[in-house]
Amino acid sequence: MIIVMKSGASRADIDRVCGKVEARGLKTHLSEGEDRTVIGVIGHDPFSVKDAFTHDPSVEEVVRITSADTVVRLGNGLTIGGDEVVLMAGPCSVEGGEMLLETARAVRDGGGHILRGGAFKPRTSPYAFQGLGREGLRHLAEARRQTGLPVITEVMTPSEVETVAEVADIVQIGARNMQNFDLLREVGRHPRPVMLKRGLSNTIEEWLLSAEYVLSQGNYNVILCERGIRTFETMTRNTLDIACVPLLEELSHLPVIIDPSHGTGRWSLVGACARAAIAAGADGVMIEVHPRPDEALSDGPQSLTPQNFAALVPQLRRVAAAVGKRLADPVRADTADAAVAG
């Protein structure tokens, strides 16, 4: 947050505003220009600052800390966080090379832009399928080579960051690791873009502070992903917090992706929530697609078939247009090699 003082603001005015900021437990950093002074506000809970200073007679305006939104650019030129809406899709888990390729082709042909798929899977039970691990990463690399789709996949522990980032165009931090601070610092030291999922029961403030763990290490390519929060309601797996989209737009400069598959846990609700996400202003959606959901090793009930995914994309295109955005262009196969270079 930056507080821009009015051009005629006196030293006493500046000191007074700084004092008010510091009284809230935040730090200040002055930038005194020829015409006016800008007070940088360091710390969290920017909403409180905004509310408190908007009407101060010597304050011109209160703005987010960057003048422009963060736009994450992948190796094949795809951008996340600008005017284009991106569709991430694929299976919950990489279950094998064949099924991944089949799904990846369906995702691309249906209009998806990024392939998702878990190689390392955080599973509640130690007896459940734990993912194919490094073999899964190889399948992802091959799927990218054959389809040109950039790849997003999860990393679960600091010692695997380098390995995962060799294959992934975007490294995902899962909901259960949102406050795994050593892991956050480790991906912060690596240049690969990071998508940080919100924890099941974490507040938006905690989420932004976890993003700061990554940013503070020098990696500014951070994407936020809302995937539903834990509430008392049991008919849906989680409760999708749609209001976080405009709220994060006010609070942060980072792109926001919505995951309606985990957000609802029911495939029949995914389409409506994906449309809602884009109508609310999200920079993209992440959707689980599986060629045979009934046979999926994980999360079958929330996976779309390729047919359902392909039928949804035109709906999303129309909603994007209704709110002044557009879906990103289809991926070209010849961009495959460039994908991970970003």
Added chain:
Amino acid sequence: MIIVMKSGASRADIDRVCGKVEARGLKTHLSEGEDRTVIGVIGHDPFSVKDAFTHDPSVEEVVRITSADTVVRLGNGLTIGGDEVVLMAGPCSVEGGEMLLETARAVRDGGGHILRGGAFKPRTSPYAFQGLGREGLRHLAEARRQTGLPVITEVMTPSEVETVAEVADIVQIGARNMQNFDLLREVGRHPRPVMLKRGLSNTIEEWLLSAEYVLSQGNYNVILCERGIRTFETMTRNTLDIACVPLLEELSHLPVIIDPSHGTGRWSLVGACARAAIAAGADGVMIEVHPRPDEALSDGPQSLTPQNFAALVPQLRRVAAAVGKRLADPVRADTADAAVAG
């Protein structure tokens, strides 16, 4: 829910399916046609039934209990629950005759279809403004007369149902009264349409069962209104459960309205969530509008100004079109007298 048996289903098949239904604590009602038998399922938790019988070899299909959606029709011809999207708007509380008229005109001129405004106000503290009561009802009647807008307002206790329903085109049951069963029965005995808000921490199943309290007394004109649920998140007043829109479409034949004002508690988030609601398939939205939010006696922080409301309506029109619906036609002043007749 209705289970439609296959045309060749035997008596034993029918008995078997009925037995399975009854084993779940539900009641059955047989309708034996010439060609096939239909089993009516009475009771709650229809999802469990659907999941259990969809794949039964002698079951043709499992469908919602009415072949057509409920469409609530008001006296001026406005319908809720069909292809048209309706906009309810107005102040949280009726604070006086002048301010209500001023707001009502702004709502109508901005494109709203129904005037909301609380005369009886359920307030957490006994020391807070409790609403103007019957005087507020008179202001609502006058506002309808002058603008032609049908009126929705809350009733809090069984003994006031008759009085409120004399003025209201739609009687609202507030979130805190969602399980005030005597009140639900009382509005169920009256012919006036009822909008039932979801309780702060009530599940969708409980909400539908509260609707059944009204329906079971013979009043079928019930509208559901999601207004956010209580979660751990504190940056928003409540968490708007957007997934309830497609979920209720599967579970119920009743129209669904979304209230993004209470759902978020911040006016700056209302527009995005209203767009999301319509993109998800809601039959309408309810939005708090106040000519001077800073001076509002209740809920100012979540109220739009008339200007902001008017600017939002064209956005909602575009999103409705993107999902194959359209906003209801503007209200004509000469329909005022007809409004409450429905």
Added chain:
Amino acid sequence: MIIVMKSGASRADIDRVCGKVEARGLKTHLSEGEDRTVIGVIGHDPFSVKDAFTHDPSVEEVVRITSADTVVRLGNGLTIGGDEVVLMAGPCSVEGGEMLLETARAVRDGGGHILRGGAFKPRTSPYAFQGLGREGLRHLAEARRQTGLPVITEVMTPSEVETVAEVADIVQIGARNMQNFDLLREVGRHPRPVMLKRGLSNTIEEWLLSAEYVLSQGNYNVILCERGIRTFETMTRNTLDIACVPLLEELSHLPVIIDPSHGTGRWSLVGACARAAIAAGADGVMIEVHPRPDEALSDGPQSLTPQNFAALVPQLRRVAAAVGKRLADPVRADTADAAVAG
């Protein structure tokens, strides 16, 4: 809350402290004694006041608004809120005269002090057993006559308050009606003691404000009852908020009862949670007891058998002694007629 100023506090000090209080949206009322001034603080959120003024140099101390705790005294002399711990027990619903008498005798012989039993039952589904209504009240009156146990039973709607209070020694407001403000006002106008259950998802602040609805009408005999709150955990029916016991002791002068039957929903957990309640300082517990839990029309899984209840009472007696309290004396049958006189 009362702020006691130091004896030497100046007029300026007093004005300053009043100003700080009023800046928090609270009202003040000055009592100027010969030696010192006391500032009455009217409104809610007393914790914020306590934290803010404890260290003020001109403030002597910040104390609760009454010098002594509220002690509710029933017609037979039993007190709630003093040094004695009371045990309320009985069936969820009054299912008939015989079963109620059988249970009432078992409760009294096992060491219970007050008979609970629902005549009017708030049920989520309109198709579930709704209680025996007025017939149930007659059974309760008869059980009191034969056993001497005072009776607590729920009232659901304003128009039944008079009828229920004719029979009940304590009128219960159920969790779903905690914010049924017309009902709260109505029991506030009646002299009968009221036990106000906490709503499923209501904060402690909201609960205390609902108590103020009763108190503000002149009925000061209010007992609070924690019965578990709604959370994400599904293995227990609700989550018993044990910390509310010491918290309410700081915030309020009202007696606090814990209901571990609703609080857990599992009979096997009731004993441990009842012991915990008394160890934490509760003024009593309310326990569901049914002669044949498997046949109960409601809440069987959380009901103790009479044998289990009788086995628990000595444990509760030992825990009460360990924290400096004692169980109330056993009820004498010849006090029956006096019971409701209070």
Added chain:
Amino acid sequence: MIIVMKSGASRADIDRVCGKVEARGLKTHLSEGEDRTVIGVIGHDPFSVKDAFTHDPSVEEVVRITSADTVVRLGNGLTIGGDEVVLMAGPCSVEGGEMLLETARAVRDGGGHILRGGAFKPRTSPYAFQGLGREGLRHLAEARRQTGLPVITEVMTPSEVETVAEVADIVQIGARNMQNFDLLREVGRHPRPVMLKRGLSNTIEEWLLSAEYVLSQGNYNVILCERGIRTFETMTRNTLDIACVPLLEELSHLPVIIDPSHGTGRWSLVGACARAAIAAGADGVMIEVHPRPDEALSDGPQSLTPQNFAALVPQLRRVAAAVGKRLADPVRADTADAAVAG
């Protein structure tokens, strides 16, 4: 869980019961004795099994998988999980050598058995004090040497497990890492006892499955610690789930510790909740103690002073006696060197 078949159970009965178990997604393992067959049930959700088989005519009983409770034994002979109640106490963070020693002596002299103190601190904000790290570990080792108190401290990442376990008698997994599965596996491979805190919003089932991650690697010395869950209530930092104590006693053989400091976030509520924990049957409590809470670098508001801690211990001793347990014997200084050997 083990299902013990009746002695006359036929092969068909055994197959039938196994089939019912497997139909719930669990695995079975038969142990056929001379007299009767025992069916081992592998997997989670033991309650569902218990409920389903208790009344089966050919089942004798359903019991927990170990005949005896797990008792964790430390190097100095102290046991956790038997008849003795242990008190863990100390500062949230190790802030320096002097303050730690001062606190450790106060804990021991006040009647505490184990010293807690964080060297590696998981902090929501990257800008908050992150703990002294390895320097903190050295202070803990020195405090143990001088006081004889065994030490518990947190490990945050797999690569530090070896280092932390060199100093810690018990290695703690914090709430935010409850589903950091790589970390769980790593402490599972080490022989040091592990205390696993429940996640802020994790169900009891998820918690037990996380414990299985440790157990499945061969480390059976696992202690569970409830520290409050995240709910809508804001007056307390978390909501202490007291019912988990008897519930875990039914579901698991692992010792259970309650942390009322994090569970409430207010020091004035800690004593009552510690008494409640022991009355409910907990194997111990963990309490934050700081010599000068107002100056604490973290969690001051929930820390007891040494004086308050010393005053609480006799209360806990009386409650333990009331439920048939006793506080563990005081720690002898000459056992210091033995402490970490376990």
